[in-house]
Amino acid sequence: MKPNPFYMMLMLSSLLFLTGCWNSRELSDMAIVIGMGIDKVPDSDQYRVSLQIVNPSTVAVGKASGAGQNMMPNIIYSSVDHTIISAFRKTSQKVSRGLFFAHSQLLVIGEPLARDGLQDLFDFFERSHELRLTSSVVIARGRDAQSLLNVLTPLQTITATSIKDKLKVSSELWAQTVDVNVTDIIKRLGGTGEPVISGMRIFGDPTKGNKKMNTEKSPPYTNIETKGMAIFSKGKLAAWLDGKEARGAVWGLNKMKSTVINIDCGDKKEAISLEIIRSTTKVRADMLNGKPVLSLRVKEESNLSEAKCSINPDNRDEMIKLQKQLTEETKKEIESALKVTQNKKSDIFGFATEMERTHPKEWKKLKKNWPDLFSESEVKVSVEAYVRRTGLRIKSYMKPDNE
Structure with a gap:
């Protein structure tokens, strides 16, 4: 089969429009x-x-042995x-x-x-x-x-x-x-x-x-x-x-990926470790009687990672108690971060952005004085926490103190 002269000419002429490596750098x-x-x-x-x-010289692949050492x-x-x-x-x-x-x-x-x-x-x-x-x-x-x-x-x-x-x-x-x-x-x-x-x-x-x-x-x-x-x-x-204040800010920013929370077990301080595996934070900004009403809502899931005391995950009351402790600790850390940011008039959590999105007319009036309004506003924090898994071991080998 003979090549089509038309297509041959078309291919050759297209080479004129190819720029090649005109801006290449060695x-x-x-x-x-x-x-x-x-x-x-x-x-x-x-x-x-x-x-x-x-x-x-120090990262070149295939360099001679000892070269660049x-x-x-x-x-x-x-x-x-x-x-x-x-x-x-x-x-x-x-x-x-x-x-x-x-x-x-x-x-x-x-x-x-x-x-x-x-x-x-x-x-x-x-x-x-x-x-x-x-x-x-x-x-x-x-x-x-x-x-x-x-x-x-x-x-x-x-x-x-x-x-x-x-x-x-x-x-x-x-x-x-x-x-x-x-x-x-x-x-x-x-x-x-x-x-x-x-x-x-x-x-x-x-x-x-x-x-x-x-x-x-x-x-x-x-x-x-x-x-x-x-x-x-x-x-x-x-x-x-720093510390728990910084972690509370990470929760508020909705950037929590994973961390470990230590909570008390009876008289033993921070004897149980819960690993956060999932967390979602939603920011809300509303208006009530001409004043901003701000809130943070956190929903998180965790695993029981370590216990320095006897705990029975099959006991529903014990697991509910763990979830309540996790809820309180999470809320406490978020509120500690909020206290610092409000004192410094630093809205890092995006309440202003949410207010502008949901209440554009009111925002035009609030925008100028927002740092002061943010520092004076009450921020409601609600946390919904769950303990999902207990690892490879269900019942701890440690016996209760009363046995």
Whole structure:
């Protein structure tokens, strides 16, 4: 069968419209930025931008045995200028390759900058076509961002990847932190609510943390841990939530994935552990006699994970008592978080957004004074808790004290 000349000409002519790799970039020409840190230079209006760049010699696949063994896994380059983009561009004076941001995973903000305000910080991120809006955001608690990125961590050779993974694991299993990205914060700053950002703290000796020997000692001289949640008021860091207050905020934010709650068993304090396996929170905002009426409703399910006392799951009364204790503890933690946020006039739970959605006319009148109205409003918290499973063991091997 002879080929059709028409189709042959059509295929050949289509080649004229193919652009090919006109904008290709060789890997050897790129400096891959994996993490970024932004600080405010003290007593000035300038920013210090710190870029964590992967050292390709230490992560190259198939490198010769021992090659790159004594090299640093990542390198920090910093520059100072009045705008963030200028500081980014200034870094090109120190790096021999073109900056490549497509793999950036983390943005670290120094606590002094967070207290000064985030309003002007994210404009560049939203306008740029290079930066990733899905990068996780954390606050360097008690320090500047550069110090946090300088710490070399064990297990993960790249510091930014290590911080991001710790944040993800902690938020999923312990629920005293939240994993938020650049887009989440922009929506809050440009909308009606306030952002909430997890904190990362340096533990140990910071002077040894930026040396390779830190990864060769167990435990390491210096480590980075998730620590609390920063709440904001008018775009400025207003307070830190820690422990049960932070977990209560996670419940209120409807970001609870899993955690462990310890409750009392008779005279034994916190002798029973219940693992939260599912949780849903609904926010409601209504109007009554011209005043806002706010409420949070939580529905959760748990498993009995551990008991340091005799307990019989077949006894319905005992299980109902467990569920009641879980309900009370959950409500107590949420209310403790609400107390702090209302004192700081920080509506992190989205009541303003819900009020604007359900009562748009009234919201126009309330909008201007919402921080004050939120701080003065009563928030009703209701919790519906269930204990679903008891694990592989039904009846405990431990005998009651009265036997």
